[in-house]
Amino acid sequence: xxxxxxxxxxxxxxxxxxxxxxxxxxxNHLYFYWYRQILGQKVEFLVSFYNNEISEKSExxxxxxxxxxxxxxxxxxxxxxxxxxxxxxxxxASRGDREDYTFGSGTRLTVV
Amino acid sequence: LAKTTQPISMDSYEGQEVNITCxxxxxxxxxxxTWYQQFPSQGPRFIIQGYKTKVxxxxxxxxxxxxRKSSTLSLPRVSLSDTAVYYCLVGDVGAxxxxxxxxxxxxxxxxx
Numbered sequence: 001x002x003x004x005x006x007x008x009x010x011x012x013x014x015x016x017x018x019x020x021x022x023x024x025x026x027x028n029h030l031y032f033y034w035y036r037q038i039l040g041q042k043v044e045f046l047v048s049f050y051n052n053e054i055s056e057k058s059e060x061x062x063x064x065x066x067x068x069x070x071x072x073x074x075x076x077x078x079x080x081x082x083x084x085x086x087x088x089x090x091x092x093a094s095r096g097d098r099e100d101y102t103f104g105s106g107t108r109l110t111v112v
Numbered sequence: 113l114a115k116t117t118q119p120i121s122m123d124s125y126e127g128q129e130v131n132i133t134c135x136x137x138x139x140x141x142x143x144x145x146t147w148y149q150q151f152p153s154q155g156p157r158f159i160i161q162g163y164k165t166k167v168x169x170x171x172x173x174x175x176x177x178x179x180r181k182s183s184t185l186s187l188p189r190v191s192l193s194d195t196a197v198y199y200c201l202v203g204d205v206g207a208x209x210x211x212x213x214x215x216x217x218x219x220x221x222x223x224x
Contacts, residue, residue: 004155033211035212042217043212045211045212048211049204050209059172083194089153091156093155100146101212102158103157105154105155106153108153
């Protein structure tokens with residue numbers, strides 16, 4: 001069964017540092033997403049990406065966040081200057097046209 | 113997006129059937145009902161989706177009454193490994209981008 005692959009599984013970073021979370025979506029999928037889940041809270045939408053551009057973003061996705069699909073296979077989420085409150089599980093997801101979402105297993109980001 | 117209401121938690125025992133009912137009173141004509149499962153520290157996983165009546169797959173059944181204002185996820189003969197959070201989501205599958213809006217879900221604990 002095709003999978004969405006995320007790396008690293010766990011990232012520890014110091015406050016103020018930049019982090020890049022990486023995702024390899026399912027190859028024939030068209031829509032790409034990032035979600036996050038702070039410990040004990042709901043899964044929250046961050047951003048959706050289609051046709052090489054952001055199609056929608058939430059209030060959480062401020063100027064510190066950016067996404068990129070640099071080479072047609074990877075999909076990355078960059079946080080420029082991490083804050084303590086950015087600590088969360090970050091999930092990448094992809095879907096094809098009228099298909100279901102497939103989520104990755106997540107990257108646990110810990111900002112210290 | 114239609115708002116959903118589901119119980120916060122449910123306890124069950126191995127071998128029993130678990131039924132989780134979700135209310136979605138303002139479901140729209142184009143909306144489908146989708147259920148996801150999430151294990152700790154993992155991404156949500158698609159379980160089942162339906163529009164009306166009954167849908168069954170190898171994992172679960174989904175019962176949707178004629179007015180579509182609620183739905184019931186049925187997990188037959190649960191095992192310990194079915195302990196997870198189950199989310200009911202309602203939305204237009206075909207809408208481009210189509211972010212998922214997660215509620216708090218139902219935390220199901222299967223006891224031996």
